[in-house]
Amino acid sequence: MINFVPRQAFFTKGIGRHKNKLQSFELALRDAGIEKLNLVYVSSIFPPNCKMVSVDEGVKQLSPGQITFCVMARNATNEKGRLVGSAVGMAFPASKEHYGYISEHTAFGADEQELGDFAEDLASTMLATTQGVDFNPETAYDERRQIYLMSGKIIDSASAPVVTTGQAGVWTTTVSAAVFLP
Numbered sequence: 001m002i003n004f005v006p007r008q009a010f011f012t013k014g015i016g017r018h019k020n021k022l023q024s025f026e027l028a029l030r031d032a033g034i035e036k037l038n039l040v041y042v043s044s045i046f047p048p049n050c051k052m053v054s055v056d057e058g059v060k061q062l063s064p065g066q067i068t069f070c071v072m073a074r075n076a077t078n079e080k081g082r083l084v085g086s087a088v089g090m091a092f093p094a095s096k097e098h099y100g101y102i103s104e105h106t107a108f109g110a111d112e113q114e115l116g117d118f119a120e121d122l123a124s125t126m127l128a129t130t131q132g133v134d135f136n137p138e139t140a141y142d143e144r145r146q147i148y149l150m151s152g153k154i155i156d157s158a159s160a161p162v163v164t165t166g167q168a169g170v171w172t173t174t175v176s177a178a179v180f181l182p
Helices: 021-032 055-060 111-130 143-152
Strands: 008-016 040-042 067-077 083-093 100-108 154-159 161-164 171-181
Touching: 008 055, 008 161, 021 067, 021 161, 021 171, 040 100, 040 161, 067 100, 083 111, 083 171, 100 111, 100 171, 111 143, 111 154, 111 161, 143 154, 161 171
Parallel strands: 040 067
Antiparallel strands: 008 171, 067 171, 083 100, 083 154, 083 161
């Protein structure tokens, strides 16, 4: 078995609309620039020593048909006027030698800020618990974020939220992904 630990990753997101649900998903992948890949969904670990690159730089490194690992959030609606969204969030450890966390979150009725904050909160909280950061999980995310950053064990968090409104007569799909590169 090959020991594959990604050395790079990038965020991407997209929206697709079509009368068929599967085709709206395909169009969302196309909007995100990852439709030509064989995507394999993995869980929530951001590898040690992994570097984030831009979506343009990342997509250039991919080949059609390539088996590509990603953490993906996917949501869809066929209801007119319904707010639909997806987000992946990431928490980066202070030490590049330690792993970080990636979360995926979907929601209806949330704006991009809410969706992104929630995804970052999930990832940051998972990382904080593995790093031994002492915090009260009942406090607001903004307060916990300050505790996480002041601990010196979590350096930053980021997210890639995407939100849109459903339209009559078509499926609307949102995708947000953290895509891994060799």
